[in-house]
Amino acid sequence: MSKEEIVKEQAEVDSFDWDSVSTSKLGGNYSPEEKARLEQLYAGTLTEIKQNQVVTGTVVSITDRDVVLNIGFKADGLVPLSEFRDMPGLKIGDQVDVYIENPEDPSGQLIISRKKAKIVRAWEQIENALQNDLVIEGFVKRRTKGGLIVDIFGIEAFLPGSQIDVKPIRDFDVYVGKKMEVKVVKINYANDNVVVSHKVLIEKDLESQRAEILNNLERGQVLEGVIKNMTNFGVFIDLGGVDGLLHITDISWGRINHPEEVLSLDQKVNVVVLDFDEEKKRISLGMKQLVPHPWDSLPEDIQVGSRVRGKIVNVADYGAFLEIMPGVEGLIHVSEMSWSQHLRNPQDFIKVGDEVEAVVLSIDREERKMSLGIKQLTEDPWTRPDIATKYAVGTRHTGIVRNLTNFGLFLELEEGIDGLVHVSDLSWTKKIKHPSEFVKVGDKLDVQVLELDIEQRRIALGHKQLEENPWDAFESIFVPGSVHRCTIISKNEKHAVLELPYGLEGICTLKNLTKEDGSKSEVGETLDFKVMEFSKEEKRIVLSHVATYKDKEKEEAKPSKKKKEVESEYIPKQEDLGRPTLGDLEALSQLKEDLERNQQANKE
Numbered sequence: 001m002s003k004e005e006i007v008k009e010q011a012e013v014d015s016f017d018w019d020s021v022s023t024s025k026l027g028g029n030y031s032p033e034e035k036a037r038l039e040q041l042y043a044g045t046l047t048e049i050k051q052n053q054v055v056t057g058t059v060v061s062i063t064d065r066d067v068v069l070n071i072g073f074k075a076d077g078l079v080p081l082s083e084f085r086d087m088p089g090l091k092i093g094d095q096v097d098v099y100i101e102n103p104e105d106p107s108g109q110l111i112i113s114r115k116k117a118k119i120v121r122a123w124e125q126i127e128n129a130l131q132n133d134l135v136i137e138g139f140v141k142r143r144t145k146g147g148l149i150v151d152i153f154g155i156e157a158f159l160p161g162s163q164i165d166v167k168p169i170r171d172f173d174v175y176v177g178k179k180m181e182v183k184v185v186k187i188n189y190a191n192d193n194v195v196v197s198h199k200v201l202i203e204k205d206l207e208s209q210r211a212e213i214l215n216n217l218e219r220g221q222v223l224e225g226v227i228k229n230m231t232n233f234g235v236f237i238d239l240g241g242v243d244g245l246l247h248i249t250d251i252s253w254g255r256i257n258h259p260e261e262v263l264s265l266d267q268k269v270n271v272v273v274l275d276f277d278e279e280k281k282r283i284s285l286g287m288k289q290l291v292p293h294p295w296d297s298l299p300e301d302i303q304v305g306s307r308v309r310g311k312i313v314n315v316a317d318y319g320a321f322l323e324i325m326p327g328v329e330g331l332i333h334v335s336e337m338s339w340s341q342h343l344r345n346p347q348d349f350i351k352v353g354d355e356v357e358a359v360v361l362s363i364d365r366e367e368r369k370m371s372l373g374i375k376q377l378t379e380d381p382w383t384r385p386d387i388a389t390k391y392a393v394g395t396r397h398t399g400i401v402r403n404l405t406n407f408g409l410f411l412e413l414e415e416g417i418d419g420l421v422h423v424s425d426l427s428w429t430k431k432i433k434h435p436s437e438f439v440k441v442g443d444k445l446d447v448q449v450l451e452l453d454i455e456q457r458r459i460a461l462g463h464k465q466l467e468e469n470p471w472d473a474f475e476s477i478f479v480p481g482s483v484h485r486c487t488i489i490s491k492n493e494k495h496a497v498l499e500l501p502y503g504l505e506g507i508c509t510l511k512n513l514t515k516e517d518g519s520k521s522e523v524g525e526t527l528d529f530k531v532m533e534f535s536k537e538e539k540r541i542v543l544s545h546v547a548t549y550k551d552k553e554k555e556e557a558k559p560s561k562k563k564k565e566v567e568s569e570y571i572p573k574q575e576d577l578g579r580p581t582l583g584d585l586e587a588l589s590q591l592k593e594d595l596e597r598n599q600q601a602n603k604e
Contacts, residue, residue, distance in 0.1 A: 053100045054117045059092050069098060069112065077112035084114065097121055122153035126194055130184040135201065138182050143172045150182060150196055157184070163197035166206065167228040167238055170265070206241035213242045214281065221273045222290070227265055235259045237271060237285060244283035246271060253288045253327025255313045294327030295368045304360050308372070312354045320350050322358055322372055330370035332358055339375050339382075339416025340402075349374070381416035382457050391417070391459055393449050396466065401443045409435040411445055411461060419459035421447060428464045428471065428539075429503050471536045474504065478531050478541055483548055486529045488513070488521055496521075498529060498543060506531075506541035516549045 057069035057077065066078045067090070079098060084090050099116035129136050138150035138157065147160040159182065161169055182196035225237035225244065234247040246269075248259055256262060263269070271285040302308065302324075310324035319333040337349045350356065358372035381387070391397070391413070399411035399419065408422040426438050439445055451460035478484070478500070486498040486506065496513055498506045508529060513521040521527060530551070533542035 054097055054120050055100060056095050057098050057112070059090065059094045059096070061092065062090065069096070071098065071100075071110075071112070073110055075110045077110040079112055079114050118154050122155045125153050126155060126157075126184055126187065130187055133183065135181050135183055138180055138196065140175045140178055140180055143176055148172055148175055150180065152182070152184075152194070152196065155194060157182070157194035157196045159196050159198065163195075163199045166199055166202050166241075167226075210241035213239060217273060217276055217283070219273055219275060222270055223273065223285075224268060224270055225285075227263055227267045227269060230259050230263070230265060232258055235263060237269065239283070242281070242283065244271065244273075244276075244285040246285040246287060250274065250284075250286040250288055253291070253294050255321075255323060255329070288327075293368075294325055295365060298325070298328055298365065302360060302363065304362060306360045307357060307377075308360060309355065309357045312350055312352050312356055315346050315350060315352055317346070320346050322356055328368075328370075330358070330360070330372040332356075332372045332374055336361065336371075336373035336375055339378070339380055340412060340418060375416075381414065382454060387417075387454060388452070391449050391452050393452060395449050396446065397449070397461075398444055398446050399461075401439050401441050401445055404435045404439075404441060406434060409439065409445075411447060413459070417459070419447070419449070419461040421445070421461045421463055425450070425462035425464055428467065428469055429505075431505060431539075470502065471539060474502070475534065475536050477502075478504075478534050480531050480534055483528050483530050484543075485526055486543065487526045488523050491523055496523075500541065504541065506543045508543045508545065512544035512546045514546055521545060 055071050057071040059067055060070045060076060061068040062081070065081055067081055067084060069077050069079060071077060077098065084096075087094075087096075096114055097117040098112040098114050099120060101111040101113055101116070125136075128134065136152055138152040138159075140159075141149045141151050141156065143149075144158070147158055147162075148164070150157045150159045159180075161172060163185075164172070164175070180198055181201055182198050183200050184194060185197045185200070186195040187193070188195075223239050223244075225239045227235050228238045228243070229236040232248075234245055234251075237244050237246055246259075248256065251259060252262055269287060270290060271287050272289050273283060274286045274289070275284040276282065308322075308324045308330070310322045310330075312320050313323045313329065314321040317334075319331050319336075321329045322332055323329045332346075332350075334346045334349075337346065356374065357377065358374050359376040361371045361373045361376070363370045397413050399413040401409055402412045402418065403410040406423075408420055408425075411419050411421055413419055421435075423432055423435055426432050426435065430438075432438050445463060446466055447461040447463050448465045449459060450462045450465065451458070453459075484500060486500050488496050489499045489505075490497045491510070493510075495507045495509050498508055500506050506529070515521060515527075527545050528548045529543035529545050530547040531541060532544050532547065533540070535541075
């Protein structure tokens with residue numbers, strides 16, 4: 001039958017005048033009252049249904065493929081048997097909810113679905129649970145990122161990990177495959193997402209416990225709790241609905257670096273209430289306070305001078321702490337680690353974890369303080385009887401440079417014996433402004449003892465004294481008026497520094513650097529300079545380049561004399577007085593070789 005025929009037939013049925021038909025033709029005679037009663041009874045047997053509606057149907061038959069349901073409509077509906085897999089005991093007469101997809105399709109069939117009815121009913125129940133704050137039972141299907149998937153009324157809901165319990169959950173898998181009571185906390189209709197929580201149920205149960213604990217809380221009270229979280233500064237303990245903080249310093253009388261060294265998660269512990277804030281509900285807990293302080297059980301035979309052994313538990317800039325028993329520590333100051341007067345970094349002597357023996361220098365049991373020393377285990381080198389002879393004035397030694405200062409350097413001759421080399425005692429010829437120009441820390445240096453003071457534990461040392469003072473020889477070489485070839489090595493606002501033979505340095509004022517042609521001499525040039533002043537005591541040589549040609553001009557300006565008069569009245573010039581003889585040249589050559597050899601040895 002075509003669509004047009006069906007429409008035409010339906011129109012004829014709608015326009016048919018049933019009153020014009022004799023009741024006798026319908027099989028009987030009915031009065032108007034009986035007719036009205038029958039129409040009412042007939043109307044009661046049919047249910048008015050609408051599309052997208054959920055109704056209750058009755059199973060009238062079951063086949064291998066379908067289930068036939070009567071929903072009180074003019075036609076029965078068919079539902080695939082596969083939609084009843086969750087009802088293995090389905091039988092005729094059972095009532096189930098179905099969803100009206102179409103009251104009548106083009107073929108006149110009623111299209112219904114149990115699967116969609118379950119979804120609609122589930123969402124209605126979920127909305128009702130959210131609005132009325134109902135507790136519902138779900139089934140944990142699987143684990144997902146950040147939480148669990150819970151089946152409620154056939155809908156998959158998300159249970160965040162933070163909403164599983166009041167304490168952090170580390171293993172979500174233990175909940176999979178189990179039933180769990182939850183509350184709906186959020187519905188996202190746009191994405192059909194449901195968020196549930198189990199934590200809110202626990203928190204509600206804990207509120208009464210929390211109130212009872214806080215009302216009865218007192219300082220000094222001992223409670224049992226479970227460690228629920230660990231940090232590097234302490235642990236949080238669940239006291240039965242109320243959390244308390246056990247600081248790392250209150251875990252043990254001994255020193256620990258992290259709580260996990262002595263405690264573990266989920267461990268039951270006894271703690272004492274140290275303090276609490278009623279407004280902020282903060283509770284400070286202690287565990288070490290439950291046992292006596294180790295200082296109270298420290299043996300009486302540990303006195304000043306006693307030797308103790310322990311483990312280094314901390315190293316600071318000023319010293320190290322030695323734990324001789326849990327909770328009992330002593331400070332080894334850096335000055336008590338070595339007899340050397342030159343203080344160094346404690347880590348040069350010791351490190352955390354070292355087993356060390358020390359001597360008790362002081363002890364205060366009331367203040368629970370103890371100072372220790374390591375160097376006292378060995379003999380004080382300054383008290384040895386051979387010190388006066390070993391480091392007598394004039395003796396030579398080799399030491400290691402330990403420290404540099406503006407006025408000199410400290411040289412370690414042996415462990416505990418340091419000496420000072422003044423900056424002026426480093427070189428005869430070089431003007432050293434800072435010891436770093438000559439040596440560096442860690443270098444070895446040969447020295448000679450200049451002074452020894454055993455009572456004050458002081459030794460004055462010199463390096464230049466290992467050689468003869470060359471200024472005695474220089475006095476006869478760089479006599480005033482003598483001329484020498486010099487190189488300009490630096491200039492400042494007042495004068496220039498010149499490099500002279502034999503490694504010496506001299507100075508020349510800027511005005512005396514002017515050349516004969518009026519130009520200025522520059523750094524790096526080598527010119528003739530005349531000695532204007534020589535001071536052996538101050539080790540200073542003053543020179544002039546201008547004087548080399550000014551004196552020559554004066555000589556040329558004098559009137560000439562006869563040869564005999566010149567020969568008879570000859571007076572040696574200042575240059576001639578300073579000019580070395582053949583014997584002097586041989587001696588100076590040897591002096592130069594000695595100086596160069598000593599300088600090379602110092603560099604090595």
